[in-house]
Amino acid sequence: MRLVVFDVDGTLVDSQGLILAAMDSALAGAGLAPMPRAKVLSIVGLSLPVAVAQLLPGAPEGVQQLVTEGYKSAYTAARAAQAAPLYDGVADCLDRLAMRDDLLLAVATGKSRRGLDAVIAAHGWQGRFISLQTADGHPSKPHPSMLQAAMADAGVDAGDALMIGDTSFDMQMARNAGMAGFGVAWGYHPRAELMQAGAARIFDDYASLTLALEEWSA
Missing domain, CATH: 3.40.50.1000 (HAD superfamily/HAD-like)
Known part of the structure; x- marks a missing residue:
């Protein structure tokens, strides 16, 4: 075998449309500016907390957690509306x-x-x-x-x-x-x-x- x-x-x-929209929403919810498309897509494949930490290496842990949870919520809602x-x-x-x-x-x-x-x-x-x-x-x-x-x-x-x-x-x-x-x-x-x-x-x-x-x- x-x-x-x-x-x-x-x-x-x-799923890039869902990923980009969810990250934009998560960053906005944490009071952060949106990031370039290429930068967000560069971390796709990593586990979410690791990906967020790589995107926001200088941010406090609480901010990273806020973005992580915001992304989860936004992605789940978008996925429910339309599958990738x-x-x-x-x-x-x-x-x-x-x-x-x-x-x-x-x-x-x-x-x-x-x-x-x-x-x-x-x-x-x-x-x-x-x-x-x-x-x-x-x-x-x-x-x-x-x-x-x-x-x-x-x-x-x-x-x-x-x-x-x-x-x-x-x-x-x-x-x-x-x-x-x-x-x-x-x-x-x-x-x-x-x-x-x-x-x-x-x-x-x-x-x-x-x-x-x-x-x-x-």
Whole structure:
């Protein structure tokens, strides 16, 4: 058996609109000015408290906590109004991979379990993944804990596992876990950062990624 682990935000779902709006709301609620789009998107993938601390390194802990809680509330409200859309080709990719009897699928995300459950419910992915690893029970990416847990759930070693993600944090996490990482170019970190972080390959669309995954698992 082989295991493919997917990141969520920026890899499976295009959530940047929700993320940017929620962060703007959270910063405003703490009396802070909005931040540039690129700066906010640069921390996507990290666990929320770690991401806020990186955005506001000089802010008192109380201010960071206020922004963190404000973001949670704003994102939850926005998500309830409209789910983040899938990137083109995601549904076909997951359907094709799920038909293989030699391949298992998992998720490793900086989202909370509640947030991941909402994404799974919105897109009808119940039962699609053998392992669901979130920020609730692990250190933030790029610590390898989420991938180690996913491999344990699947009963595979690092040589038979692969991480798919859009950020340098995903590629670093894969490297820290001893597995290969495939980067996707449609997410939140530029191609150069993915390469520098150790991506084995980088893909521009789901059609080419799907073919590569089928070849890798053959």
